[in-house]
Amino acid sequence: MTVTILAIESSCDDTSVAVIRDGCVLSNLIANQDIHMSYGGVVPELASRAHQSNIVPVTHKAIIQSGIKTEEINAVAFTRGPGLLGSLLVGTSFAKGFALALDVPLIEVNHLQAHVLSHFILEKDKETRLPSFPFLCLLVSGGHTRIIVMKSHMEMEVIGNTIDDAAGEAFDKCGKVMGLPYPAGPLIDKLASEGNPDAFSFAKPSVKGLDFSFSGLKTSFLYFLRDRLKEDPDFIEKNKTDLCASLQHVIVSILLSKLIKAAAQTGIKDIGIAGGVSANSALRNAMKEEAVKRNWNLFIPEFRYTTDNAAMIGITGYYKFLRGEFSDHSVTPLARY
Numbered sequence: 001m002t003v004t005i006l007a008i009e010s011s012c013d014d015t016s017v018a019v020i021r022d023g024c025v026l027s028n029l030i031a032n033q034d035i036h037m038s039y040g041g042v043v044p045e046l047a048s049r050a051h052q053s054n055i056v057p058v059t060h061k062a063i064i065q066s067g068i069k070t071e072e073i074n075a076v077a078f079t080r081g082p083g084l085l086g087s088l089l090v091g092t093s094f095a096k097g098f099a100l101a102l103d104v105p106l107i108e109v110n111h112l113q114a115h116v117l118s119h120f121i122l123e124k125d126k127e128t129r130l131p132s133f134p135f136l137c138l139l140v141s142g143g144h145t146r147i148i149v150m151k152s153h154m155e156m157e158v159i160g161n162t163i164d165d166a167a168g169e170a171f172d173k174c175g176k177v178m179g180l181p182y183p184a185g186p187l188i189d190k191l192a193s194e195g196n197p198d199a200f201s202f203a204k205p206s207v208k209g210l211d212f213s214f215s216g217l218k219t220s221f222l223y224f225l226r227d228r229l230k231e232d233p234d235f236i237e238k239n240k241t242d243l244c245a246s247l248q249h250v251i252v253s254i255l256l257s258k259l260i261k262a263a264a265q266t267g268i269k270d271i272g273i274a275g276g277v278s279a280n281s282a283l284r285n286a287m288k289e290e291a292v293k294r295n296w297n298l299f300i301p302e303f304r305y306t307t308d309n310a311a312m313i314g315i316t317g318y319y320k321f322l323r324g325e326f327s328d329h330s331v332t333p334l335a336r337y
């Protein structure tokens with residue numbers, strides 16, 4: 001029997017719908033919300049409204065593009081959390097309605113587990129190298145920065161976490177200070193490619209164990225710019241590429257130093273990155289260099305599976321389907337999972 005999953009992701013500001021058959025992506029559509037750009041961050045109320053307008057047309061297109069008939073769907077998977085409650089409610093209610101109408105099971109998915117399992121997404125006519133367990137993954141997104149050990153598709157142990165801001169937040173908030181639109185991460189990555197990573201230095205936090213902290217970096221970046229702007233009001237404009245490169249350099253080195261420590265502590269060699277910040281070119285390159293040096297079996301996701309997408313919800317839903325892990329229709333979304 002083939003297993004066809006319709007997957008819905010609506011945890012933050014991307015409305016995404018995918019169709020996955022036996023772990024292989026048939027379609028994966030994402031409607032981004034440009035509306036938040038000028039606000040310097042996601043406005044929850046606007047995000048929920050945009051999901052409400054996008055979810056039906058995106059689902060319609062995803063089904064058409066997949067080439068399947070609606071009756072072939074065996075289950076509906078959706079992001080239960082963590083995320084913005086209003087955004088999650090749109091996807092959850094829609095998934096319930098769809099599952100009920102088709103009389104198929106409903107599958108709740110943890111968004112963070114899905115980011116890690118994005119490494120298991122298969123694609124048509126393409127050979128995919130899959131991680132073995134235990135799999136050590138650095139999950140870096142706009143809301144989370146965690147070091148996770150996956151013992152199986154379903155067993156997840158968090159061994160490192162941020163004690164304040166996430167790595168993506170550090171990119172976005174420092175970008176906002178420089179006057180960049182939200183999300184600043186991709187733009188900083190682009191500008192950094194023309195800058196000098198050693199032009200400015202920012203203090204690295206000292207946090208014990210495998211945990212992270214990024215709020216001090218954000219504050220020191222802010223004070224640094226405030227002082228320089230007093231001397232030269234055009235300081236940011238004149239030094240934008242160097243500022244981006246130096247900021248990116250320190251964020252990547254904070255992330256990498258903890259991941260190296262985690263790899264040494266656990267002895268795990270199958271190592272990957274996931275989440276929106278895993279699209280960062282400096283992080284990807286630094287990971288490749290470390291992998292060669294330390295003999296890691298490295299997993300770097302395709303760009304399309306780094307930021308929020310429904311294909312990762314679908315692959316997680318597929319493994320839950322195989323285990324018969326279904327949800328009751330009384331299930332409610334969780335802002336914190």
Ligand code: KG4
Binds near residue numbers: 140143169275279306
């Ligand atoms: O995983 P994601 O789409 O959403 C969350 O679950 O949070 O991650 C979004 C985050 C944003 O903070 C964005 O600035 C960051 O990922 N991001 C990047 C890059 N692409 C996305 N950060 C640095 N470099 C990039 N190329």
Ligand code: ZN
Binds near residue numbers: 111275308
């Ligand atoms: Zn995410």
